[in-house]
Amino acid sequence: GKPVTDETVILDAAPALKARLLANENPFGPSPAAKKAIQETLDTSYQYAFMQLSTLSGKIAAYEGINQSNIMLNSGSSALLLAAAIHYSKGGKSIITGDPSYDDLPTSALRNGGKWVKVPLTKDYKLDLDAMEAKVDDNTGLVYICNPNNPTGTVVDTDKLKAFCERVSKKTMVFVDEAYIDYLPDPQATTLIGGVKAGQNIIVARTFSKLYGFAGLRCGYIVAQPDTIHALSIYTGGAFNLSATTIAAAIAGYRETDFLQDALKKTIASREFLYATLKKEGYEYIPSSANFVMFPLKMDGAKFVGEMMKRGVGIRNWKLNGADWCRVSIGRMDEMEAFADAFKQLS
Numbered sequence: 001g002k003p004v005t006d007e008t009v010i011l012d013a014a015p016a017l018k019a020r021l022l023a024n025e026n027p028f029g030p031s032p033a034a035k036k037a038i039q040e041t042l043d044t045s046y047q048y049a050f051m052q053l054s055t056l057s058g059k060i061a062a063y064e065g066i067n068q069s070n071i072m073l074n075s076g077s078s079a080l081l082l083a084a085a086i087h088y089s090k091g092g093k094s095i096i097t098g099d100p101s102y103d104d105l106p107t108s109a110l111r112n113g114g115k116w117v118k119v120p121l122t123k124d125y126k127l128d129l130d131a132m133e134a135k136v137d138d139n140t141g142l143v144y145i146c147n148p149n150n151p152t153g154t155v156v157d158t159d160k161l162k163a164f165c166e167r168v169s170k171k172t173m174v175f176v177d178e179a180y181i182d183y184l185p186d187p188q189a190t191t192l193i194g195g196v197k198a199g200q201n202i203i204v205a206r207t208f209s210k211l212y213g214f215a216g217l218r219c220g221y222i223v224a225q226p227d228t229i230h231a232l233s234i235y236t237g238g239a240f241n242l243s244a245t246t247i248a249a250a251i252a253g254y255r256e257t258d259f260l261q262d263a264l265k266k267t268i269a270s271r272e273f274l275y276a277t278l279k280k281e282g283y284e285y286i287p288s289s290a291n292f293v294m295f296p297l298k299m300d301g302a303k304f305v306g307e308m309m310k311r312g313v314g315i316r317n318w319k320l321n322g323a324d325w326c327r328v329s330i331g332r333m334d335e336m337e338a339f340a341d342a343f344k345q346l347s
């Protein structure tokens with residue numbers, strides 16, 4: 001099991017919260033069709049879901065215009081981040097990431113004996129691609145690009161990232177984590193899957209946990225060259241760790257446009273409400289392209305999290321450039337109102 005950390009304690013308290021805004025989940029999902037598919041699958045859930053797994057990867061391949069041999073599914077993208085962390089940090093190799101960025105992959109690399117090279121964000125809180133490229137050397141195992149970036153919610157320029165991947169993938173593996181890409185106006189125009197199609201040495205990670213609302217159902221995948229997938233597959237136990245129910249839900253929910261658009265609309269409405277709340281209380285924030293928003297605090301971060309928790313609101317704190325910041329995940333409107341009520345008492 002995971003060691004007990006402050007974070008574990010916060011998550012354990014989460015069921016009692018009025019507003020659960022701490023793990024970038026999407027309370028507008030999963031869709032009715034996905035839930036119905038789960039129920040309908042129960043009777044045949046004694047069977048291994050070989051065929052269904054292939055149906056799901058076939059749907060993804062068709063939509064993205066790639067081959068099924070370019071896709072590896074698993075129970076959430078975390079397992080695939082872990083596989084990449086183990087493989088590419090082997091022998092003390094280093095992982096280059098933004099700072100702050102999603103730290104799961106580099107943290108696993110450290111535990112595997114690898115190194116972590118942290119590159120500060122630009123002054124507008126974006127990944128500094130030039131600075132990251134400049135850090136690539138003979139000991140680099142992988143460059144981790146989280147776009148949109150968690151926890152800042154910023155995106156890098158698409159053309160710039162495409163050019164970056166083309167150049168840097170000639171020297172080292174580039175991992176593009178697109179967990180939040182479904183929140184962008186045009187994911188198809190922003191994804192780096194085209195780089196895989198062009199034969200580049202990159203890995204693109206996707207998940208159903210965010211806009212699809214599947215965080216507890218667990219379904220994610222990577223898109224990469226077949227030899228990369230082969231190399232990583234030995235760490236993941238294959239795709240048999242996806243349940244038949246989850247696979248059925250993912251097949252039913254994949255590219256379910258009306259539902260996804262509706263979830264996106266509700267997320268944007270809640271995000272606008274949060275922006276207005278912060279403005280009214282005299283706070284700044286980083287405009288976000290995802291389902292979370294980061295803003296600078298005027299008190300100690302841990303104290304703020306504790307005080308909000310006492311008021312039934314779960315959020316998280318971060319250090320950015322040595323200062324205390326808060327990250328609020330976007331929830332239902334009633335949750336954003338609960339955040340606003342508690343926040344007014346503290347600001």
Ligand code: PLP
Pocket residue numbers: 023024075076077078079102146150177179180206207208209215219220
């Ligand atoms: N990547 C990023 C950037 C995330 O923020 C998260 C979860 O919050 C994950 C990956 C892991 O998601 P999952 O394992 O649910 O697919």
